[in-house]
Amino acid sequence: MPIHEVKHPLIRHKLGLMRRADISTKNFRELAQEVGALLTYEATKDFSLQEKTIEGWAGPVTVEQIHGKKITIVPILRAGLGMLDGVLSLIPVARVSVVGQIRNEETLEASTYLEKLVGELDQRMALIVDPMLATGGSMISTIDLLKKAGSTEIRALVLVAAPEGIEKVLEKHPDVSIYTASIDDHLNEKGYILPGLGDAGDKIFGTK
Numbered sequence: 001m002p003i004h005e006v007k008h009p010l011i012r013h014k015l016g017l018m019r020r021a022d023i024s025t026k027n028f029r030e031l032a033q034e035v036g037a038l039l040t041y042e043a044t045k046d047f048s049l050q051e052k053t054i055e056g057w058a059g060p061v062t063v064e065q066i067h068g069k070k071i072t073i074v075p076i077l078r079a080g081l082g083m084l085d086g087v088l089s090l091i092p093v094a095r096v097s098v099v100g101q102i103r104n105e106e107t108l109e110a111s112t113y114l115e116k117l118v119g120e121l122d123q124r125m126a127l128i129v130d131p132m133l134a135t136g137g138s139m140i141s142t143i144d145l146l147k148k149a150g151s152t153e154i155r156a157l158v159l160v161a162a163p164e165g166i167e168k169v170l171e172k173h174p175d176v177s178i179y180t181a182s183i184d185d186h187l188n189e190k191g192y193i194l195p196g197l198g199d200a201g202d203k204i205f206g207t208k
């Protein structure tokens, strides 16, 4: 299924805390990383395992290892950095590809201002991270450039997604799976998600 709304109680609780209007920068930051890690747990639960015999404390023991998975995490600047350490806490060996997208607040069009991708993208699963999927423009533009650079297996982790954005992304890229802590109600006339989190980048970086 391409859209996964993850209803784990820890995620629901932490996301509820993030919605408070009076949340501090420190708390918002910490919770974004924690929910990022919990979404990673869910987005990797179908990874296949292979058995390997190793030397254990009492002799040979057969253990399981994740089978041949190369991963690149793709934070969308700026706000995606707010989830990066959470994802890396569970996949510490992943390479990081950085993509900068900025949404024009008038037209709501996304434009790319940075693209620093790792090599061998055709052999890696790409895990895009961005707290907000609103109109879908930033996500579509990021998926477009990853596919152009060779990616064939892409998953997206977002804290909150608007139905309008999900529809747009899946219309253009039906092969991409989206993992979100919440599918919210709708976008307002300024392209903000309701009830949403407000401006995630501003809350993570303490701007405004």
Ligand code: PRP
Residues within 6 Å of the ligand: 076, 077, 078, 079, 080, 101, 102, 103, 104, 108, 110, 130, 131, 132, 133, 134, 135, 136, 137, 138, 139, 165, 191, 200, 201, 202
């Ligand atoms: C926000 C957010 C997403 C984008 C979502 O970033 O982090 O990247 O908007 O909107 P969309 O789905 O309509 O494209 P923003 O452009 O505000 O930049 P920032 O992360 O630097 O604050």
Ligand code: URA
Residues within 6 Å of the ligand: 132, 134, 191, 192, 193, 194, 196, 197, 198, 199, 200, 201
């Ligand atoms: N970007 C945000 O940070 N928040 C929204 O609600 C929409 C786009």
